[in-house]
Every structure is written in structure tokens, then in C-alpha cells.
Amino acid sequence: MTDNRQVSVRGLTRRFGTNTVLHKLDLELEPGSFTALLGRSGSGKSTLLRTLAGLDPRPVEARIEVPEAVAVAFQEPRLLPWKRVWENVTLGLPGKGAPARAERALAEVGLARHRDAWPATLSGGEAQRTALARALVREPRLLLLDEPFAALDALTRIRMHALVLDLWRAHTPTTLLVTHDVDEAILLADRILVLDAGRIAADIPVGIERPRSHGDARFAALRRRLLSELGVEAEVIREAA
Numbered sequence: 001m002t003d004n005r006q007v008s009v010r011g012l013t014r015r016f017g018t019n020t021v022l023h024k025l026d027l028e029l030e031p032g033s034f035t036a037l038l039g040r041s042g043s044g045k046s047t048l049l050r051t052l053a054g055l056d057p058r059p060v061e062a063r064i065e066v067p068e069a070v071a072v073a074f075q076e077p078r079l080l081p082w083k084r085v086w087e088n089v090t091l092g093l094p095g096k097g098a099p100a101r102a103e104r105a106l107a108e109v110g111l112a113r114h115r116d117a118w119p120a121t122l123s124g125g126e127a128q129r130t131a132l133a134r135a136l137v138r139e140p141r142l143l144l145l146d147e148p149f150a151a152l153d154a155l156t157r158i159r160m161h162a163l164v165l166d167l168w169r170a171h172t173p174t175t176l177l178v179t180h181d182v183d184e185a186i187l188l189a190d191r192i193l194v195l196d197a198g199r200i201a202a203d204i205p206v207g208i209e210r211p212r213s214h215g216d217a218r219f220a221a222l223r224r225r226l227l228s229e230l231g232v233e234a235e236v237i238r239e240a241a
């Protein structure tokens with residue numbers, strides 16, 4: 001039986017001029033799984049995510065299967081500044097149940113009290129939580145996160161990690177997180193992919209029970225492995241430790 005959260009990509013090639021960014025890429029995501037996508041700058045992470053989101057054209061020769069209900073959150077919250085939080089979350093939302101869903105989503109991200117606030121008055125974390133509520137309210141079966149925590153301060157980022165894990169557990173969308181942050185990938189994901197030379201160069205199960213701790217020897221070992229997959233030399237790893 002097929003699950004409506006299944007993601008399957010076969011033979012995805014994406015070129016910009018002479019720059020082949022994705023080359024015959026294959027990818028399967030288990031329904032309801034949480035996967036992190038790492039890769040050097042320019043390796044094509046956002047390109048892959050945008051293609052899955054349907055924001056970029058899908059090459060005809062590729063076979064791409066994604067759920068119908070897809071939501072994306074980006075590094076910047078991309079709220080409409082002339083609309084209040086409530087309108088930003090409900091914008092374009094069809095159906096009678098929409099207001100109730102929006103109430104629920106705002107409560108879930110802890111923003112029920114901010115429903116009438118203007119985006120300009122929100123902190124970075126609140127704006128990003130609004131963007132998460134906007135994603136949630138669409139009841140996505142695939143949730144695509146493109147570095148949604150990168151612009152946040154360290155404490156807010158920790159809170160957002162916990163929130164995203166809670167939301168993922170509660171709603172179980174298939175989730176793909178693009179990140180530069182190896183620790184973030186290990187903290188959150190069940191599976192970590194490394195994109196290199198247009199393909200999935202490494203596919204690593206995390207296999208550490210949650211909640212995960214940086215102090216865990218398995219965490220440190222996985223971090224070393226991922227940094228080496230990303231081409232960071234051993235000396236740099238020692239210096240950073």
C-alpha cells in the first residue's frame with residue numbers, strides 16, 4: 001500500500017548553463033521520516049529542495065513523486081509585512097475548517113497571543129514561528145525546511161529545534177531539512193544525506209535515541225564522519241573541538 005507521504009526522485013538532472021548542479025540524482029524518503037541534507041555551499045541543496053517544492057521546473061526526464069500537500073519554510077520567514085500574523089498564516093487557505101486550523105497552528109507554535117501583531121513587531125524567533133504556523137496550517141505531508149534556523153540567535157535556535165521536533169512528532173509529515181550545521185543535522189534527523197557532485201554521496205542513519213546530547217560519544221563520532229564527508233580536514237576538526 002502506498003503512503004501519501006512517500007517521496008521518490010529518479011534521475012533528476014538540473015543544469016544552470018554549463019553548471020550541472022544535480023546529476024541523475026536518486027532519492028527516496030520514508031513516509032514520516034526526518035532527513036537532513038548537508039553539502040558544501042553551492043552543492044545544490046536548495047535546488048533539490050526547490051524542485052521537490054515545485055518552485056523550480058521539474059525536468060521532464062526525471063521521475064518525481066511527492067505528496068500533494070507540501071509546505072516550505074526558508075531561512076527568512078517571508079511574511080507579508082502589510083498583513084497581520086493571522087492573515088499571513090491563513091492567506092489563500094481554502095475550506096471552512098481553515099480558521100480553526102489556523103487557531104490550532106498558532107497555539108502550537110506559541111503565538112496565539114500574537115495573532116493581530118504586525119510582522120515588523122515580531123522577534124526573529126516569533127517571525128520564524130509564524131512561518132512554521134503558516135506551513136503547518138496547510139497540513140503538509142511533506143515539510144521542506146531550508147535552513148530555517150540559520151538566522152536565529154543560539155538560544156532561540158535551541159527552542160526552535162525542540163519545537164520542530166514536537167511538531168514533527170505530532171503531525172508526522174515526511175521532513176527534509178537543509179542545513180549547514182552538522183550538529184543540527186545530528187540533533188534532529190534520523191538520516192543524514194550529503195550532497196556532492198550532483199548526487200547523494202553519503203547516506204547515514206543517525207541511530208541515536210532522542211533526546212540526543214552533544215556529549216554522547218556516538219554524536220562526536222558521527223560529527224567527525226560527517227565533517228570528513230564534507231571535506232573538512234582533521235586539523236580543522238581538532239581546532240574546532
Ligand SMILES: Nc1ncnc2c1ncn2[C@@H]1O[C@H](COP(=O)(O)OP(=O)(O)OP(=O)(O)O)[C@@H](O)[C@H]1O
Pocket residue numbers: 016019021039040041042043044045046047048180
Ligand atoms: N536560478 C539560478 N540561476 C543560475 N544558477 C543558479 C540558480 N540557482 C542556483 N544556481 C547555482 O546552482 C548551484 C547550487 O545552488 P544551491 O543554492 O542549490 O546550492 P546550496 O547547496 O543550497 O548552497 P548554499 O549552501 O550556499 O545555500 C550554485 O552554483 C548556484 O550558483
